[in-house]
Amino acid sequence: MIKDRGNIKWASMMMPEHLDGLKEYKKGFTEQPRELTEWELEEIQQTIDQAYSRQLDIKLEMWQDNKIIQWTGTIKTINFNTNELILDTLLKTKRIPIQNIQSAQLEADYYD
Secondary structure, three states: OOOOOOOHHHHOOOOHHHHHHHHHHHHOOOOOOOOOOHHHHHHHHHHHHHHHHHOOEEEEEEEEOOEEEEEEEEEEEEEOOOOEEEEEOOOOEEEEEHHHEEEEEEOHHHOO
């Protein structure tokens, strides 16, 4: 099987100025969080309410530092004054801004 190394295979043929130029070019592309529709926002709200009221494990995907980060845990409290969720994970307690949440899913064991 042929192993393709992607752009690495061309790096030896490029001049240092070209490599620096490519790095600068890639820095210009910063991802933006996608706009959620009203239905998606409503579904996220219902999932969070259900997980909080029943104290179920939930998987949240949030936008942070130009990338999607996933957290799994139990919602301890919802602070409406600061618009934050307090998520109790296995290792620590995490504050998650509500406006950064991109999706929410209950863990698979609880759908039955």
